Amino acid sequence: MKKYSLHISLIPALLLVMLWAPLTVTAMDTDDCLGCHGDTDMVDEELFIDAEGFLHTVHAEMGCDTCHESVTDEHPDDGEAITSSACLDCHEEVSDEYMATSHAENATCNDCHDPHQAHGLEAVSGTDMNQQCSQCHENDEVLSSHAEWLPQANLHLAKLPCITCHTSSDSYEVLLNITQKQSKTKGSTGYNFSTYADLKEYSGEKEIQSLIDINEDGHISLAELRTFNLNPAYKKLHLSGTLVPSEASHDLSTLDNRYDCTFCHAAGPGSLQTSFLAFPNATGTYTRMTVDEGAMLDTLYGTPNFYMTGSTRSASLNIIGLLIICGGFIMPIGHGTLRFLTRKNRQH
Ligand code: HEC
Ligand code: HEC
Ligand code: HEC
Ligand code: HEC
Ligand code: HEC
Ligand code: HEC
Ligand code: HEC
Numbered sequence: 001m002k003k004y005s006l007h008i009s010l011i012p013a014l015l016l017v018m019l020w021a022p023l024t025v026t027a028m029d030t031d032d033c034l035g036c037h038g039d040t041d042m043v044d045e046e047l048f049i050d051a052e053g054f055l056h057t058v059h060a061e062m063g064c065d066t067c068h069e070s071v072t073d074e075h076p077d078d079g080e081a082i083t084s085s086a087c088l089d090c091h092e093e094v095s096d097e098y099m100a101t102s103h104a105e106n107a108t109c110n111d112c113h114d115p116h117q118a119h120g121l122e123a124v125s126g127t128d129m130n131q132q133c134s135q136c137h138e139n140d141e142v143l144s145s146h147a148e149w150l151p152q153a154n155l156h157l158a159k160l161p162c163i164t165c166h167t168s169s170d171s172y173e174v175l176l177n178i179t180q181k182q183s184k185t186k187g188s189t190g191y192n193f194s195t196y197a198d199l200k201e202y203s204g205e206k207e208i209q210s211l212i213d214i215n216e217d218g219h220i221s222l223a224e225l226r227t228f229n230l231n232p233a234y235k236k237l238h239l240s241g242t243l244v245p246s247e248a249s250h251d252l253s254t255l256d257n258r259y260d261c262t263f264c265h266a267a268g269p270g271s272l273q274t275s276f277l278a279f280p281n282a283t284g285t286y287t288r289m290t291v292d293e294g295a296m297l298d299t300l301y302g303t304p305n306f307y308m309t310g311s312t313r314s315a316s317l318n319i320i321g322l323l324i325i326c327g328g329f330i331m332p333i334g335h336g337t338l339r340f341l342t343r344k345n346r347q348h
Contacts, residue, residue, distance in 0.1 A: 026071050030055075033064040036076075049116045056283050059118050067115065087115070098250035107136065121248040123285040125177065125193060125278065126161035133162045149259065159242045165258040169245030174275035176291065178211075179240045191240060196280045202234065209279055211237075213289060220277055220291045239277075246274075 036042040038051030054060055065071055070083040087109040088095040098104055112132040134142075139157075147153035164172070179191035180198065199208040212228045213220055228234060243264055257263050273293050278286040 026065055026073050026075070028065070028071070028073065028075075030060065030063045033071075053283055054116045056281075056285065057116075057118050059115065084115075087113075094250050098252070101250070101252045103252040111135070119285055121244070122288050125286055126159070126164075126175070126242055126244065127193060129161045129163060130157075137162075159240070161242065161244055163248070163252075164243050164245060166252055166254060167245060167249045168251055168253075168255060169247050169249055171246040171274075172243050173246050174241055175244045175288075176239045176241050176275060176277045178277075178279075179238050180236050181238075191238060193240075194237065194280065196282045199280065202237070209289065212277065218289060220289055222292045225291065241275075 034049065034051045034054070037047060037049045038054075040048050059067075067085040068082050069085070070080065072078055072080065074080075075082070091109075095109075098109070143153055143157060146157060150156055178194045178199065180194050181190060182192045196208065199211060202208075203211050207216070209218075210216055211234065212224055214224050214227065225239075228237075229239070275291040276288040277291055278288050280286055
């Protein structure tokens with residue numbers, strides 16, 4: 001009882017300290033900090049922060065000194081060590097969820113996130129997310145362990161974010177990226193995500209979004225998707241699709257239903273109705289644009305380079321697709337057969 005009242009009485013004092021601390025310690029603002037830390041001539045490589053990247057994150061709105069409270073005006077001459085806030089201070093919910101997993105013993109927040117380049121799920125590509133994992137989980141090892149039960153493990157791991165199978169979400173959505181051919185190396189699908197600069201070569205003066213969003217209404221219709229696919233000028237560009245969780249969760253684990261091919265294939269979760277196209281930004285992040293509902297059902301001719309076996313326009317094809325997959329003589333027969341069966345759709 002006594003402890004409790006003491007605790008309450010401390011709150012105003014604590015608040016005062018919290019409010020004053022950043023104001024009293026330094027008059028330097030984010031630009032001052034970046035004057036040195038954004039320049040490799042001023043600081044060592046390991047203290048360098050990509051200023052352009054940082055300034056485009058929500059963390060930048062708080063300023064450097066919110067997280068590095070102890071920095072003084074005499075920094076760096078005072079030689080004092082600088083404190084860094086813990087993620088937990090501000091992200092309690094995520095922290096609670098993650099700390100409850102056994103994976104918390106294996107990796108901290110900072111192992112997967114750079115606090116100076118923190119982005120939300122919608123701004124990051126599946127490939128970038130998987131790079132967080134591959135710092136510790138060697139691609140070759142992951143490939144061989146998954147290939148024990150997952151056919152085309154190479155294709156699956158290249159296309160799917162690890163978190164689609166290793167975290168839970170209430171729903172999932174289809175994400176399309178623009179890719180272009182590259183020389184095929186091990187562990188790749190032979191296609192690279194197009195960068196902002198790549199696409200700028202095609203769009204010239206115009207926004208890169210206009211390559212697909214022809215009427216520039218901030219939304220992609222099925223007709224626009226098809227026009228893009230059929231335009232000979234863009235013949236080197238391809239759309240690549242994947243399935244991503246609608247929300248990032250941190251309950252890292254192995255989910256039983258991910259052994260189940262029909263989780264993604266066959267008629268698929270209803271969420272396959274929702275799809276987005278991710279356009280690259282100049283800073284390396286992505287901005288999503290919504291695509292007409294049902295784009296998945298249209299993919300056979302809308303986006304000829306991507307389909308989820310089973311998510312086809314006709315119910316009978318779904319069943320055939322399923323039988324092919326579950327029947328055991330997986331690929332390449334399945335692929336060829338489906339392509340053959342759906343050739344009419346693609347000729348539209
Ligand atoms: C005049 C250039 C300069 C400015 C301005 C500057 N820094 Fe530094 N900072 C340095 C150097 C040099 C070091 C390395 C110091 C050392 O190794 O003792 C450093 C080190 C750091 C470290 C790592 C310290 C550690 O204990 O590892 C942090 C964090 C940091 N600075 C944050 C900031 C923040 C936040 C600001 C703005 C409020 C800022 N710096 C402004 C030059 C600068
Ligand atoms: C959201 C909180 C947050 C903000 C905002 C933030 N930092 Fe940091 N910073 C951290 C954390 C946490 C670490 C410790 C990282 C670690 O231990 O791996 C860190 C580490 C550093 C380091 C040590 C080198 C490194 O990258 O680990 C420097 C230098 C630094 N910060 C400078 C800055 C500067 C300059 C700014 C503003 C441009 C800034 N920080 C903004 C949280 C933040
Ligand atoms: C001083 C408070 C504070 C600290 C400390 C902090 N964050 Fe954040 N962070 C925020 C706020 C505010 C947002 C924006 C709202 C939200 O997403 O919760 C945010 C957003 C994020 C995002 C999503 C960015 C986006 O664009 O949606 C990530 C990822 C993130 N933080 C990671 C971290 C990590 C990792 C750490 C620890 C190194 C950390 N944060 C420490 C305040 C903080
Ligand atoms: C095993 C890797 C991993 C660890 C550990 C991890 N995260 Fe994440 N986190 C991700 C991935 C992947 C995303 C999706 C977006 C991205 O990659 O930035 C994400 C997204 C986020 C977001 C944005 C959520 C949104 O709705 O977009 C926040 C905030 C965040 N993490 C905070 C944290 C905090 C705090 C911790 C530590 C308690 C933590 N993360 C530990 C992988 C991790
Ligand atoms: C800092 C290193 C590190 C990072 C980053 C990391 N992991 Fe792990 N992870 C480990 C270690 C260590 C283990 C335990 C040994 C093992 O199973 O390989 C583990 C175990 C696992 C397991 C199996 C055990 C379990 O908890 O179910 C899965 C699944 C997993 N990690 C997925 C991921 C995913 C997905 C990411 C990226 C979002 C990721 N990890 C990022 C270090 C890491
Ligand atoms: C199609 C769904 C799926 C995808 C995508 C996926 N995993 Fe898994 N993963 C699983 C399943 C299911 C298991 C359990 C396998 C078992 O019990 O043998 C597993 C097991 C694991 C394990 C523990 C066993 C081991 O291999 O050591 C790790 C670690 C792991 N995955 C990491 C990853 C990483 C990293 C990625 C992204 C590169 C990834 N997974 C992508 C479904 C997936
Ligand atoms: C988490 C979602 C997910 C799960 C679970 C999953 N897949 Fe896939 N699968 C995909 C995606 C995404 C592709 C790539 C589609 C594309 O780009 O062509 C794919 C592609 C394939 C292909 C190749 C089709 C082609 O175009 O060549 C086969 C075969 C396949 N999956 C079989 C399976 C089998 C069998 C299982 C169960 C053991 C399974 N998949 C589990 C999402 C999944």
